[in-house]
Amino acid sequence: MNLTKTKEFAKILRLHALNMTSKAGSSHIGSMFSIADIVAVLFNDVLKIKPKNPNYKLRDRFILSKGHSGGIIYAALAEKGFFSKKKLEDYCKNGSNLSGHISHYKVSGVEFSTGSLGHGLSVSCGIALANLRRNVRVFNLMSDGELDEGSNWEAFMFASHHKLSNLINIIDYNKLQSIETVKKTLNLEPLESKLVSFGWKVFNVDGHNHKQIYSKIRKKKIRSKRKPICIIAHTIKGKGVKFMENNNLWHYRAAKNEELKKAIKHICR
Numbered sequence: 001m002n003l004t005k006t007k008e009f010a011k012i013l014r015l016h017a018l019n020m021t022s023k024a025g026s027s028h029i030g031s032m033f034s035i036a037d038i039v040a041v042l043f044n045d046v047l048k049i050k051p052k053n054p055n056y057k058l059r060d061r062f063i064l065s066k067g068h069s070g071g072i073i074y075a076a077l078a079e080k081g082f083f084s085k086k087k088l089e090d091y092c093k094n095g096s097n098l099s100g101h102i103s104h105y106k107v108s109g110v111e112f113s114t115g116s117l118g119h120g121l122s123v124s125c126g127i128a129l130a131n132l133r134r135n136v137r138v139f140n141l142m143s144d145g146e147l148d149e150g151s152n153w154e155a156f157m158f159a160s161h162h163k164l165s166n167l168i169n170i171i172d173y174n175k176l177q178s179i180e181t182v183k184k185t186l187n188l189e190p191l192e193s194k195l196v197s198f199g200w201k202v203f204n205v206d207g208h209n210h211k212q213i214y215s216k217i218r219k220k221k222i223r224s225k226r227k228p229i230c231i232i233a234h235t236i237k238g239k240g241v242k243f244m245e246n247n248n249l250w251h252y253r254a255a256k257n258e259e260l261k262k263a264i265k266h267i268c269r
């Protein structure tokens with residue numbers, strides 16, 4: 001891993017996401033910044049993918065379950081060469097394939113469309129089961145509020161029952177939902193021990209520390225324990241732009257004019 005490159009990549013992703021949502025007047029910039037560092041590590045240092053041969057059989061699979069943050073995944077895919085960066089300018093425009101909630105329809109590199117929360121982990125379980133004997137890893141990235149969907153808890157049981165050691169689920173634990181805190185909406189704690197009791201190997205990381213994220217995600221030796229892996233990534237919604245951090249106004253609001261200029265400055269300094 002080259003930490004300098006990953007840091008630069010995270011910055012580029014944040015700038016794309018900011019410009020895309022601002023231009024489109026669309027939502028979820030805070031949710032995208034929350035996962036920017038995780039996405040940077042995944043796409044820069046971890047995922048075995050081939051932009052020129054996107055459907056090759058033994059690729060790692062990545063599914064964004066919190067589909068409302070799709071903009072930053074499009075940015076990562078464009079930066080990696082799955083499609084032209086120019087295409088990002090059409091994000092959320094009428095007729096564009098780059099919809100606000102992530103879509104795989106005619107978008108190279110996206111495995112599965114999401115947006116209705118609570119589906120990514122179940123699909124990831126199916127893909128992981130089908131590919132357990134091949135060297136194919138499946139990464140699912142979900143939000144914390146999404147854990148209020150019961151389907152996830154079925155999937156947690158399913159994954160450990162089938163010993164899906166090729167499945168890595170990452171929870172973006174920013175402790176906020178769209179309006180309220182997770183704690184007030186439906187408290188998840190004690191989250192780690194719940195997941196352990198469901199038969200998962202669980203790690204906690206600082207979701208903005210590239211080295212920490214990398215060290216847990218790439219670990220291979222855990223696979224011998226024949227357990228699925230869950231990374232609880234402690235994050236900050238809006239991370240990278242001080243006035244957006246932990247402020248749920250930016251779940252829906254798009255930065256305009258002076259706000260946009262100020263936000264760019266925050267990211268670039």
Ligand SMILES: Cc1ncc(C[n+]2csc(CCOP(=O)(O)OP(=O)(O)O)c2C)c(N)n1
Pocket residue numbers: 030031034066068115116117118143144145146172174176177178237251
């Ligand atoms: C099944 C379902 N219910 C409701 C919504 C509307 N919705 C969009 S984002 C969101 C919650 C956002 O909080 P969280 O899931 O924690 O993600 P964050 O933006 O904080 O990363 C909700 C309820 C949805 N997309 N899907």
